[in-house]
Amino acid sequence: MHFEESDEEKMFREMVREFAQKHVAPEWQKYDGETHEIPRDLIKKMADQMLWAPTVSEEYGGANLSWVMSCIAAEELAKADLSIALPVMYLVEASWAFIFDKYGTDEAKAEFLPKVTKGELFFGIATTEPTGGSDLVNSTKTTIKPKGDGYVINGEKVYISGVAESEKYGGVYWFLGKSDLKGDHKAFDAVILPMNTGDGLHPGITTTLFEDMGRMGVSCGGFNIENVEIPKHYLIGEHGKGFYYAMAGFSAARVLIAATCLGAAQGAFDIGVDYVKQRKQFGRPLAAFEGIQFEVVDSWMALQADRHLTYHAAWMMDEFYKGNSNYTQLDIARYTAAAKYKAPHDALDIITRAMTHHGAFGYSKECPLEASYRGVRSYTVGAEGGSHIQKLVMAREIFGPEYLPYRQKQQMDD
C-alpha cells in the first residue's frame, strides 16, 4: 500500500492550485452573485492548460488524464471556487466526454471532441425526464428509433446542466433514450445529440430554464426533442447497451463529484480554522474553547476519511481502465457510490460547522460559505443520482441483485 501522491501528482496538484488561486478564486463570487455565467475566457484559459475534458485521449486534444489526477484537479478547483460551479462544469465534461471517447465512433469523436477539449463546445449529459431520474428503466419515455440511415429522437429531458451555455455558445449531449418503451434496461441506446453546433438550436429542439438555489455559474434547464434526426454514426457503442454505458458514466462523474465536495469542504474548513483563531469571545480566541476545537476535529476526521475513500475509488477506476485488476464495473459502482454519498454529506456538515463558528457573519452573503452550502447541496439532493440511489447501488453489491426492492416487487407480481 502506498498512500502518498507520486512526484508527478504532487507537481500537477501544485500547478492546478496555482492556476485556480490565480484565475478562479478572484472570479467566482461575480459569476455566483451577478453574471450567473462562467466567463468564456476562464474556460479558454483552462483549456489552454489542458484542464478542460482532460480525460479525453490526446488524439482529440485531451490529456488522457488518470482518474486520480482528474480528482486532484476537481479538488483544487473547488477549493478556489467555493460555489463549485466551475468544478461542476469541469466534472460533467470530464466524465461524459470520457465515456463518449471510449465508446463513440471515430467519425463522431473527430467531429466533436477537439472542440470540447478546446472549451468551444459544452459536453453535457441528458438522462433525467419529467417522470423521474432515479428509476430510468420505468421513467424513460424518450425514444430513439431507427429511421432511414440514422435515428429519429422524440422526448423531453429536464434538470439538465448547461442548457443555457449550449444554446448560447454551442453544446452537445450524451443522450439516453429507448428503442422500445416496453423494454427493460436492454432497450436503451445512447447517442450524441447536437443541441447547437454553431448555427443555433438544432431544429426540433426547444429549451426551458430552471432557477437553482446554488452553483449559479452553471445553468440548469430542460429541452423538448421533436423528430430530431441524427446520423447512424452518432450511436454510442452497441445498440441496446446504452444503460450500461450510462452506469459507467455515472461512476466516473460520481468520483469527481466526491473530489469536488472534498475540495469545497477543505476550503470551508481552512476558512473556519483561520476565523476561530482570530475571533475572540470571553477574553480568548474561539479556537481556545474545546467546544469549538472538538467540532473542528470532527470536520478534520471527515475530511481524512473522505479523501481516502475518494482517491481509493479513483485509483480503482485507473486500475480498471488500464486493465490491471480484477475489479468490475460493479465494484467501481459500489466505491464511487460510497464516495459520492459520503463526501457531499460530510461537506455539508463541515460547511455548516464553519458557518456556525462565524456567527451571524456566517449566515450573510458576504461570507463565502453560504454559496458553498448552496452548491454542495445539489449533490445530496439529486445531481448524478440522489443519496438514496447511492445506497441502493451499495446495497445491491452487499446483498445481491435479487434483494433489490424492485426485483422483489417483480417477483411478487410474477
Ligand SMILES: Cc1cc2nc3c(=O)[nH]c(=O)nc-3n(C[C@H](O)[C@H](O)[C@H](O)COP(=O)(O)OP(=O)(O)OC[C@H]3O[C@@H](n4cnc5c(N)ncnc54)[C@H](O)[C@@H]3O)c2cc1C
Ligand atoms: C443541480 C442539478 C443538476 C442536474 N443536472 C443533470 C444533468 O445534467 N443531466 C441529467 O440527466 N440530470 C441532471 N439532474 C437530475 C438528476 O440526475 C436527478 O435529480 C436524479 O436522478 C433524481 O431524479 P429526480 O429528481 O427525478 O427524483 P426522483 O427520481 O423522483 O426521486 C425523488 C427522491 O426519491 C429518492 N428515491 C428514488 N427512488 C428511491 C428508492 N428506491 N428508495 C429510496 N429513495 C428513492 C431519490 O433519491 C430522490 O431523493 C440534475 C439535478 C440537479 C439537482
